[in-house]
Amino acid sequence: xxxxxxxxxxxxxxxxxxxxxxxxxxxxxxxxxxxxxxxxxxxxxxxxxxxxxxxxxxxxxxxxxxxxxxxxxxxxxxxxxxxxxxxxxxxxxxxxxxxxxxxxxxxxxxxxxxxxxxxxxxxxxxxxxxxxxxxxxxxxxxxxxxxxxxxxxxxxxxxxxxxxxxxxxxxxxxxxxxxxxxxxxxxxxxxxxxxxxxxxxxxxxxxxxxxxxxxxxxxxxxxxxxxxxxxxxxxxxxxxxxxxxxxxxxxxxxxxxxxxxxxx
Numbered sequence: 001x002x003x004x005x006x007x008x009x010x011x012x013x014x015x016x017x018x019x020x021x022x023x024x025x026x027x028x029x030x031x032x033x034x035x036x037x038x039x040x041x042x043x044x045x046x047x048x049x050x051x052x053x054x055x056x057x058x059x060x061x062x063x064x065x066x067x068x069x070x071x072x073x074x075x076x077x078x079x080x081x082x083x084x085x086x087x088x089x090x091x092x093x094x095x096x097x098x099x100x101x102x103x104x105x106x107x108x109x110x111x112x113x114x115x116x117x118x119x120x121x122x123x124x125x126x127x128x129x130x131x132x133x134x135x136x137x138x139x140x141x142x143x144x145x146x147x148x149x150x151x152x153x154x155x156x157x158x159x160x161x162x163x164x165x166x167x168x169x170x171x172x173x174x175x176x177x178x179x180x181x182x183x184x185x186x187x188x189x190x191x192x193x194x195x196x197x198x199x200x201x202x203x204x205x206x207x208x209x210x211x212x213x214x215x216x217x218x219x220x221x222x223x224x225x226x227x228x229x230x231x232x233x234x235x236x237x238x239x240x241x242x243x244x245x246x247x248x249x250x251x252x253x254x255x256x257x258x259x260x261x262x263x264x
Contacts, residue, residue, distance in 0.1 A: 017043025055182010
């Protein structure tokens with residue numbers, strides 16, 4: 001996989017297939033490998049670009065705070081460096097969805113469509129902000145092992161944890177591979193993100209909203225409200241899936257994405 005140089009960093013990027021571009025943006029605190037069940041399928045008909053964001057996977061970390069806007073700016077710069085001139089379909093999960101709102105706000109001309117998986121448009125509550133800060137401080141002090149142990153119960157459905165322990169271990173390893181500084185910078189950045197609900201009615205591109213029916217972090221009702229707030233939005237609820245729906249139920253999610261892409 002190549003590394004693409006940006007203004008002040010470089011990103012490790014999977015670039016596979018040919019055709020209209022789909023940009024896959026991972027969640028926190030994993031990396032591009034979470035899309036492994038999507039890249040093989042989507043690259044048969046599309047060019048799939050799946051980067052490791054700053055501080056995740058093989059991309060170097062930046063210390064301090066990385067805002068969702070900075071991540072969006074990185075991706076816009078990445079597309080320019082990769083000479084992607086046509087509008088893209090932006091697909092983001094969880095934190096990748098937070099970044100998608102900023103990308104849609106700052107770079108609407110670069111968008112052909114949006115896919116939002118298991119994410120929110122609202123800002124963090126005071127309690128959530130405090131948790132983000134605690135995570136950032138603890139990961140710098142102790143490393144990411146505690147996150148690899150605590151997160152599976154929050155992000156996977158009971159079905160996935162019982163029937164697919166290999167998925168849990170796969171995600172745990174991605175968390176262990178992430179840079180402590182990268183995790184902290186993103187955690188602080190997420191805590192500062194603004195409420196983006198007022199953006200939703202202004203989004204003009206077709207938008208697919210995907211959510212696991214057992215997602216405890218971003219509920220199906222919350223995500224269906226997002227879809228209803230976007231003029232050309234549609235929601236798909238994925239059975240037997242939690243917060244990692246694309247990884248837990250790839251066949252169902254892939255079918256939804258392919259149908260959406262064919263409609264554009």
